Amino acid sequence: MKIKFLGATHQMTGSSYLLEDTKIKILVDCGMFQERNFINRNWDPFPVPAEKIQYVLLTHIHQDHSGLIPKLVKEGFTGQILLTPASKELFPIVILDSARIQTEDAEFKKRRHEKEGRKGPYPEIPLYTVQDAEKCFPLLKAVPYEQFLQLNEQVKVCFHDAGHILGSAMIEVVFRDENGSKNVIFSGDIGQWDKPLLNNPSVFERADYIIMESTYGDRNNDSPQDIDDKLSKVVNDTIKSNGNIVIPTFAIERAQELLYHFSLLVRSKRIPYIIIFLDSPMAVEVTRVFKQNKNYFDKETKKLIESNRSPFDFPGLKLVESIEGSKAINLIKGSTIIMAGSGMITGGRIKHHLVREITRKESTLLFVGYQAVGTLGRQILDGVSPVRIL
Ligand SMILES: [Zn+2]
Numbered sequence: 001m002k003i004k005f006l007g008a009t010h011q012m013t014g015s016s017y018l019l020e021d022t023k024i025k026i027l028v029d030c031g032m033f034q035e036r037n038f039i040n041r042n043w044d045p046f047p048v049p050a051e052k053i054q055y056v057l058l059t060h061i062h063q064d065h066s067g068l069i070p071k072l073v074k075e076g077f078t079g080q081i082l083l084t085p086a087s088k089e090l091f092p093i094v095i096l097d098s099a100r101i102q103t104e105d106a107e108f109k110k111r112r113h114e115k116e117g118r119k120g121p122y123p124e125i126p127l128y129t130v131q132d133a134e135k136c137f138p139l140l141k142a143v144p145y146e147q148f149l150q151l152n153e154q155v156k157v158c159f160h161d162a163g164h165i166l167g168s169a170m171i172e173v174v175f176r177d178e179n180g181s182k183n184v185i186f187s188g189d190i191g192q193w194d195k196p197l198l199n200n201p202s203v204f205e206r207a208d209y210i211i212m213e214s215t216y217g218d219r220n221n222d223s224p225q226d227i228d229d230k231l232s233k234v235v236n237d238t239i240k241s242n243g244n245i246v247i248p249t250f251a252i253e254r255a256q257e258l259l260y261h262f263s264l265l266v267r268s269k270r271i272p273y274i275i276i277f278l279d280s281p282m283a284v285e286v287t288r289v290f291k292q293n294k295n296y297f298d299k300e301t302k303k304l305i306e307s308n309r310s311p312f313d314f315p316g317l318k319l320v321e322s323i324e325g326s327k328a329i330n331l332i333k334g335s336t337i338i339m340a341g342s343g344m345i346t347g348g349r350i351k352h353h354l355v356r357e358i359t360r361k362e363s364t365l366l367f368v369g370y371q372a373v374g375t376l377g378r379q380i381l382d383g384v385s386p387v388r389i390l
Contacts, residue, residue: 001175003184003211006047007031011038012215012372013064017186018048019173024152025053028171028186028211032067032098032127034346035374040122042068051076055151058083059188060168061090061252067098070128073136082149084159085142086167086296089289090252092137097251097282099133101347102126145169163191163201165253166289166296170202184209192221196260197253197290197301197311215370224261231261232270234366239274239335243362248350248377250343251283254369256290258339260301260311267309277329279320279340279349287312287319330356344375351376351390358389 001021007014008031015031025048033041050072058081059065069081083091103126110124143149143159150156154176159169171186185207193200222230238245249255255278265271278284291312294305304311320326326349329338341348357363358380371377379387 001177001182004047007033007041008064008213011035012370014038014041014068015059015065015188015213016068017211018053019184020048021154021175021177024055024155026055026057026151026155026173027053027072028057028173029059029065029188030056030068030072031062031064034064034067034344035372037374042071042127043122046072046075049076051078053077054079056081057157057171057173057186058087058091058169059162059171059186060165061087061094062165062189062250063094063098065188066091066094068127070095070099070133070136073139074128074132077139079139080141081136081139082141082143082157082159084167084169085144086289086293087169088140088142088167089293090167090286091140092133093282093285093289094252095133095136096130099126099128099130103129105347148174160202160204161199162188163193163195163198164189165191166198166256166286166293170204172204172207182208184211187212189213189215194224196224196257197297199296199298227261228265228270232265234364235265235271235274235337238362238364239272241362242335243360243364244335244357245337245364245366246350246353246357247337247339247366247368248343248345249278249280249283249339249341250369251280251341252286254343255280255283255339255341256287256312258368259287259314259317262317262337263309263311263314266314266316273316274335274337275318275332276316276337277318277320277339279326279329279338279353281321283339283341284319284321326352329353343369344371344377345380345389346375346377355389 004018006016014033015029017028019026033039106124106126113120145159145161148156148158156174158172162168162170172183174183191201262276338353340350340353371381
């Protein structure tokens, strides 16, 4: 069995590994490149002919792990896409959203480049459309945690809870040849211990090989108490100066974690009543999937829900799906909290809110997630000025 790294090397995004021997070709993840410098690689043909691959194993539905699957299908992949049941529910939401953004961005770029008489570094056509994305859905096959699935005589796989986002998995691949049996564990993104909502990541007794993500390997994470303290200070300070709090939010997990923290702060009156907008159709849809998958939550969250203190339902919370609703947020007088996607300000409604808020001294732009090098979020965080938004 050979392994080839197809992305996420010397960079953050584009996670994808090819496992192959003479009988089988397996792709573990099929992620999109999201750093501005590398985005053009998304348009390159796959390093292996797509129709030669039998399986895609998906650790989780974040785009840097899943975003190129429709392109793989478009190029001829007809095998199975194995993922956990929760990932199977989330996958269509994420991929359709990605397809819509691709289409909008391509049109927008085309118009801008025409107006400015220049050419961009990659074609002004969407990587895939909604129709392309829909062709993936029949190939999805849910595999529950902790159940081995035999792919052929030599290879079996098992998904273990990674505690990173809802449905996330570390994937164990066991392969057997004349030299015996070996296992390799693909960690995917690894969750933090004692994080709200989800269980802790799985622990393994042994492994022959480990392919591990190391994005956060060099930092200490805040404890949930630290996060509550920081959040309540930011909110109270900004309310005092009459500004808005604008938070670029990843639609999956980070948005729901924020709701968890805000629900605690509101209920314990550590912040005053304030309207909190979750202005992202995708985050709203994902929150619905969260509500329907209580069995994946940790003990603490289950207890909150049983005692009618759901983190996804509390005074002041407004879920915004329509564009009209999003625009109406501008009309609100007084301080509000606006959570909108995308998480690294690479697209979505957050850009429109930023255009209005970024020069208001009284407002706060609050970063709550990793900002990859080359994204607009990272530029702002690094103090680049001026920046180009839209
Ligand atoms: Zn992830």
